[in-house]
Amino acid sequence: MGEKSHSSSDNNGQSHSADVKSATETLKEYGRGIVGGLMFSLPLLYTMEMWWRGFTAPPEYLLIIVVVTYVLLLGYNRYGGMRKDSSWWEVAKDSFEELGLGIIVSFLVLWLLNRINFQMPHNEMIGKLVVESMIVAIGISVGTAQLGQSEKEQGKEGPEEKGGTFDVLHDVTLSACGAILFASSVAPTMEIKMLAVGSGKLNILLMILISLALSAVILFFSNFKGARDQRPPIPKMIYDLVVSYSVALLASLGMLWFFGRIENSILLTASEMVVLGIPASIGSSAGRLLIDGQ
Amino acid sequence: MSIKFGNKVHFNWLQLTVFSLGAILSLSMIGYLAYQSFKLDGIPPKLEVVSRYRADLPDYTWRLTVTNRGEETATNANLKFTLYQKGKATESGTVSISYVPIQSEQVGWIIFDRERQKGDSLVLSSITYLQP
Known part of the structure; x- marks a missing residue:
């Protein structure tokens, strides 16, 4: 997983095989991944x-x-967890x-x-x-790449190299992983619907603005880990914000759909998306920077 | 020990074990879910209730078993039972179950205040539930 198939030296200065x-x-590495997976997903x-x-x-x-998670793992392992020279075979292997x-x-x-046992019907188990396990798997992927300092310093392309470019697939993948990791802890709860029902138009509008403001602060104004030292040009800032918030809203919609929270009312569903969009946008922007592993 | 596949992908034995296990588990899961998607017709929840007087327990206790024979989970199931003694309804009780998953069996108990009499019967007078 992660950066494991690269030649490396460990902390003791031992060199390893070029490939294995x-x-x-x-x-x-598995231990690191499991700890990371539990850190991100134990609440769930x-x-x-x-x-x-x-x-x-x-x-x-x-x-x-299952299919969406596998695609996200492929994307994360390709853009966030491994070097650029990793083959798709390696990425697929890591994802499995x-x-x-x-x-x-x-x-x-x-x-x-005691939430599962062999006495319960197999479809329930x-x-x-x-x-x-799908959220745990994403957590393991991120944990493997992020919790191991000594190995990730080498062979990775940081944002400085990518800064100013518009790598949409990279940004969308990492934003989606961040949004899902951060927002999935509240997405299945009834509170999202309660908040959406109890919010007026002004509340919803303010939530959108707050989400965008939080994303902007995280991405450009807080020297967040992984953020660029210098602010990018305005078009790039707008692009980053649009990608970050769009992915957050789409991830929210996807999670609401999966948890059966899509309502017959378009307005209520949109309100739920905005409510869930606050943690999702924080995940989409902060998570994207963090899990990009800079 | 290391194993090489193609030109670039290399495994040590542990990676190979975990990869194989992961592939088997994931593909089995996908296969099972695909089969279930194809097989299930979406028959609504169908709750089957069996009640049995338990003479071995103190008080006037009945054991209730609720099994969902449908193809969807029943949520917020409420089952109202009426005790008939000598042909008259004398007492009633309700059992509420949050979820009855497909093919699952939920067990509950109902205890009445009255003394047991010969010929008593427990009748399921109403059953309500929601589809998720």
Whole structure:
């Protein structure tokens, strides 16, 4: 996973094979990924709406979530977790490893919490596993890349090299991963709907402005980790803001759809998107900078 | 030990194990969900209730088993039971269950104040639930 298939020297100055890491190094990397996965997703493993969605969601919804997660992992491993010279084979391999670890970790935690057992119907058990393990897998992917300092310093292209360019796929992928990681902890809850129902037009408008302002502060005005030292030109700033907030809103819509919160009323659904869009936009901008691993 | 695939992808034994496990788990999951999507017709929740008097327990206790034979989860299920003694409704009780997943079995208990009499029967007088 992450940057593991590169030649490297570890903290002790030991050099390694040009292509293959030792099993010990791999084990450390998995440990790092699992810790990262749990840090990002443990609240969701403790959230009853997530378990419920596991057995209330139609199987085709779950299927789509598995496919979307795999695509996000491919994107993250391509743009956020590995060097530019990684082949798609390596990216695909890493993504399968992360999915597998996500499923195993989720199974163990849910079993430990007695949320799954072998007496329950298999579709209930698999449903819960699917819903939880997908977020855990993204957390593992990000954790693997972000929690290992010594290896990531080498071979990665920072934002300085990319600054000023418009790499839409890169930005969209990392923004989507950040938005989903940050906002998925509140997306399944009823509170989103309650807040949307209880918000007037002025509240909604202010929420949009606050989301944009927070994104702008994070991306351009706070020397956030991973942010550029110098502010980019205005068109690039507008582009970054538009990408960040658009992805946040789309990720919100996707999460609302998956958790069965899309309402018959377009206005209410739009309000829910804006409400959920606040944490999603923070994730989309801050998460994007953080998980870009600068 | 390392294994090489093609020109660029290399594995050590641990990576190969985890990769294989991940691929098997993920593809099995996808296969299972695809099969379920194809197989299930979306039959609404169908709750089957079995009640049984438990003479071995103190008080006047009935054990209730609720099984969902449909193809969708039932939510907020409310089951109202009426106790009939000598042909007359004497007492009633309601059991509420948040979720009854497909094919799952939920167990509940109902305890009445009255003394048991010969010929008592427990009747499910109403059942309500929501589709998620």
